[in-house]
Amino acid sequence: MKRFTGSNENNPREHRCGFVALIGRPNVGKSSLMNLFLREKVGIVSAVPQTTRHQIRGVVHLDKERAQIVMVDTPGIHSFRDPLVAHLNTVAHHSLEGCDLALYVADANRRVGREETNVLKFLAAQSLPVIMVLNKIDLSEKYVEEYLEAWRKFAGEDSFRSRLKYVIPFSAKTGFHFGELKSAIVECLPVHPPFYGPEAKTDFPLPLRLAEVLREKLLMLLSQEIPHALAVLIEDIREEDRLVRVRATIYVRTASQKKIVVGKNGHVLKTAGGQARKEMAEIVGKKVFLSTWVKVLKEWPEKIRILRQLGYWWM
Ligand SMILES: Nc1nc2c(ncn2[C@@H]2O[C@H](COP(=O)(O)OP(=O)(O)OP(=O)(O)O)[C@@H](O)[C@H]2O)c(=O)[nH]1
Numbered sequence: 373m374k375r376f377t378g379s380n381e382n383n384p385r386e387h388r389c390g391f392v393a394l395i396g397r398p399n400v401g402k403s404s405l406m407n408l409f410l411r412e413k414v415g416i417v418s419a420v421p422q423t424t425r426h427q428i429r430g431v432v433h434l435d436k437e438r439a440q441i442v443m444v445d446t447p448g449i450h451s452f453r454d455p456l457v458a459h460l461n462t463v464a465h466h467s468l469e470g471c472d473l474a475l476y477v478a479d480a481n482r483r484v485g486r487e488e489t490n491v492l493k494f495l496a497a498q499s500l501p502v503i504m505v506l507n508k509i510d511l512s513e514k515y516v517e518e519y520l521e522a523w524r525k526f527a528g529e530d531s532f533r534s535r536l537k538y539v540i541p542f543s544a545k546t547g548f549h550f551g552e553l554k555s556a557i558v559e560c561l562p563v564h565p566p567f568y569g570p571e572a573k574t575d576f577p578l579p580l581r582l583a584e585v586l587r588e589k590l591l592m593l594l595s596q597e598i599p600h601a602l603a604v605l606i607e608d609i610r611e612e613d614r615l616v617r618v619r620a621t622i623y624v625r626t627a628s629q630k631k632i633v634v635g636k637n638g639h640v641l642k643t644a645g646g647q648a649r650k651e652m653a654e655i656v657g658k659k660v661f662l663s664t665w666v667k668v669l670k671e672w673p674e675k676i677r678i679l680r681q682l683g684y685w686w687m
């Protein structure tokens with residue numbers, strides 16, 4: 373492992389700034405890592421894979437280090453195939469365009485499997501410098517060596533030396549090696565003035581951000597088979613003097629899924645709605661009145677129109 377030299381020690385007047393893509397398999401902790409850097413929850417986090425469905429940019433202002441990191445969170449790269457998943461993979465792949473650095477995030481607790489190998493091969497075919505972040509080190513560091521070997525095998529020994537800038541055991545949960553990762557990222561960024569003003573946090577549009585908050589609360593309450601079938605669309609946001617009215621439609625694929633999402637006597641929907649309302653209020657800075665509607669639309673993941681409305685499709 374290489375030495376961490378810290379940001380702009382050599383020339384304190386220089387400012388560094390660049391785009392950093394978070395790339396990895398689903399569920400390894402990419403959004404958790406970004407939220408830790410932003411000190412705010414911008415991307416939603418859950419225990420089920422395929423939580424992130426958008427490319428989300430978050431701006432990390434590091435005044436002391438004279439740097440600005442623009443982090444680009446991406447959906448985890450999958451092997452599974454359907455139009456939504458194909459789209460998620462496309463988002464992840466396109467996220468590297470225009471980036472200065474890739475953070476390859478892996479779960480140090482899990483063996484390098486087939487999906488991981490796909491991610492490694494994809495990264496190996498690029499030319500960006502890479503920092504390997506071996507996350508969830510608070511749980512164990514069992515497979516650290518295996519990941520290093522896998523990089524050598526799939527990206528080649530030369531690239532291991534030239535492109536892999538750092539390997540950092542990390543924990544997005546405890547913040548272990550946060551300072552080291554921060555310094556390593558800054559060191560890899562080009563000298564450039566800030567892209568964003570001091571107030572900027574994210575360019576993730578408000579309706580999508582609010583939709584994600586409600587989807588996260590539902591993911592937290594629901595069982596494993598629902599997540600892929602679930603989508604949230606914010607139909608309307610109306611600002612009044614003292615409150616903001618938000619109208620949301622929750623899409624599911626079958627009537628039985630609707631039953632689960634609504635819950636007995638509406639319990640699931642009420643609980644998720646209540647939790648989402650509080651978090652939405654923090655985002656909009658006003659009290660939120662949230663109304664929700666659950667709609668069954670079997671083929672929503674195949675309907676380009678719906679995917680477009682949901683912000684999952686931009687072509
Ligand atoms: N123990 C532990 N859990 C973590 C850590 N980082 C993330 N997690 C958990 O791992 C799960 C997945 O985290 P996410 O941040 O949603 O993962 P992701 O890579 O963004 O997942 P996708 O959006 O599905 O690609 C959540 O339950 C997190 O709380 C960590 O460092 N340690």
Ligand SMILES: [Mg+2]
Nearest residue numbers: 402403423424
């Ligand atoms: Mg995510």
